Amino acid sequence: MSLYDDAVLVLKGYEGQEELRQAYLDHLTAHPDGMWKSCGAGHLTASALVIDPSRGRVLLTLHRKLRMWLQMGGHCEPGDASLEAAALREATEESGITGLALLPGGPVRLDRHPIPPPCHWHLDVQYAVLAPPGAVQEISDESLDLRWFGYDEVADVADDSVVRLLEGTRARL
Secondary structure, three states: OOOHHHHHHHHHHHOOHHHHHHHHHHHHOOOOOOOOOOOOOOEEEEEEEEEEEEEEEEEEEEOOOOOEEOOOEEEOOOOOHHHHHHHHHHHHHHHHHOOOOEEOOOOOEEEEEEOOOOOEEEEEEEEEEEEEOOOOOOOOOOEEEEEEEEEEHHHHHHHHHHHHHHHHHHOOO
16 A cells, blocks of 8 residues: 555544545645655645653654754655654654654644745644653754653643644543
């Protein structure tokens, strides 16, 4: 199965955010290249919130280009077999933590946000991953910083998208 086909199946099975979910599906129908960064009309991305429920905290990255505290994530790559695999790869690469495990149940949320030209939109499919006990992060080239934040600290440092992702993740736990 191609990554495109996986994305369509994932989105068709996603419950919630009906209007946005349909917008993602319509985008993919109109843009067969909608999985890739090269799609100028916008493209799907995969991200994951790294969470440590036993300690009530999440790991956020200070994004090098955007200079915002965000969950790990980014563009899909040709080697990604699925959106889940892309989200897990991005979380592992950007956090430096091995042994991350996807939170069962598929995507937690969808978030569409504008980006600078030449592309116009990121259609982010957001997952959550569980950090293993004793996880130690290692900063990547894509980050200015990595930091654990308590659940109650996230709203003070991150935007509403990250806050909603945390809320959805906690509800699923």
